[in-house]
Amino acid sequence: MDTFALIVTIAVALGFTYTNGFHDSANAIATSVSTRALTPRAALAMAAVMNLAGAFLGSGVAKTVSEGLIETPSGKQGMMILFAALIGAIAWNMVTWYFGLPSSSSHALFGGMVGAALAGSSTVYWSGVWEKIVLPMFLSPLVGLVAGYFVMVAILWMFKGTNPHKAKRGFRIAQTVSAAGMALGHGLQDAQKTMGIVVMALVIGDVQNQGDAIPIWVKIACAAMLSLGTYAGGWRIMRTLGRKIIELDPPQGFAAEATGASIMFTTAFMFHAPISTTHVITSAIMGVGATKRVSAVRWGVAKNIILGWFITMPAAAAVAAAAFWVVNLAFG
Incomplete structure (x- = not known):
């Protein structure tokens, strides 16, 4: 039964990564597809390869998820x-995907962890939740907004005398x-993030010790499921990011993507903080769009997205707590 429970939990973790692909992998390529810098097929292939490569670049974020947010529970209860x-x-x-709202898969996961831990009387490391989740949740969109604005201002200033058609052609290539x-x-x-969850499952199942290196098969499986999820359902979110917030052109797309990528690398390597790619790219798009004129950004759509950010953690926590009570009733 213990082995079966471990296999089921890991399968569900990979299923979560698949739904994450619906949401967040689309963020990585939405702007390039919407500006026609890349065809959807080329963008998907590139995203699949780069997701796989990125999964092998570090393990700091995985360690934060597996050790820094809740105490690793033990046994059947864990x-x-x-x-x-x-x-x-x-x-x-699934709810937010259905409505095309780019809410954060990351914060859905963290909310789920906290809600289930509280329902199961496991310890929540509130200082870790505050420092690694809540603070970055507020700071990363602000940084994305401001940085996106200034990166776009710098691009406009540097290329102000350039032929617009020639510049757009160049930025389409740069967007690759x-x-x-x-x-x-x-x-x-x-x-x-999912690697951290799978490692936690392996520790609970006594297959791995806390602090051991992440197995290669875990890295490959998590990256592969991200890519599959992108292919299956990312287009609905792409529409919101690429068209509904603001109509993007190649220079704006490049500015937003360059801003988003820089923030993700900085937070992963310097702070080991698991930030939301959704928050970062969405706020960067809004910052970039505001350089055109503030009214160019469709703030009504942006408001709905921000509302989703604040609802995500408590909503996922409530569903996770309810799920624990049901599972505990059936198998406890």
């Missing part, structure tokens, strides 16, 4: 907590690089 956390995250991802950077950063950030 596996039920982890299972319920994933159910909460997946349920919220910036989109690759976004996809690499996404693999670095989001593949590691």
Whole structure:
């Protein structure tokens, strides 16, 4: 039964990564597709390769997820907590995907972990939640907004005397690089989040010791599921990011992607903070769009997205807590 529970939990964790692909992998390529810098097929292939590469770049974020947010629970109870956390995250991802709202898969996962841990009487490291989740949740969009604005201002100033058509052609080529950077950063950030969950499951199942290196098969499986999720359902979110917030042109797309990728690499390598790729790219797009004129950004759509940010963690926590009570009732 213990082995079966471990296999089911890991399968559900990979299922979460698949739904994460619906949401966040689309963020990495939405701007490039919407500006026609890349065809959807080419963008998907590039995102798949770069997600896989990004998954192997580090393990700091995975360590934060597996050790820094909740105490690793043990035994049957521990596996039920982890299972319920994933159910909460997946349920919220599916709801927001259905409505085309780019809410954060990351914060759905963290909300699920906290809700299930509280329901299962496991310890929550509130200082870790505050420092690694809540603060970055507020700071990363602000940084994305401001940095996106100034990167775009710098581009406008540097290329002010250039032929507009020639500049756009050049930025379409440059977007291939910036989109690759976004996809690499996404693999670095989001593949590691699920790696942390799978490692936690392996520790609970006594297959691995706390602090051991992440197995290669875990890295490959998590990155592969991200890529599959992108292919299956990313287009709905792409529409919101690429068209509904503001109509992007290639220079704006490049500025947003370059800003987003820089923030993801900095937070992963310097702070080991698991930030939301959704928050970063969405706020960068808004910052870039505001250089045109403030009214060019469709703030009504932006308001709905921001509302989703604040609802995500408590909603996923509530679903995860309910899932734990149901699982505990059935198998406890």
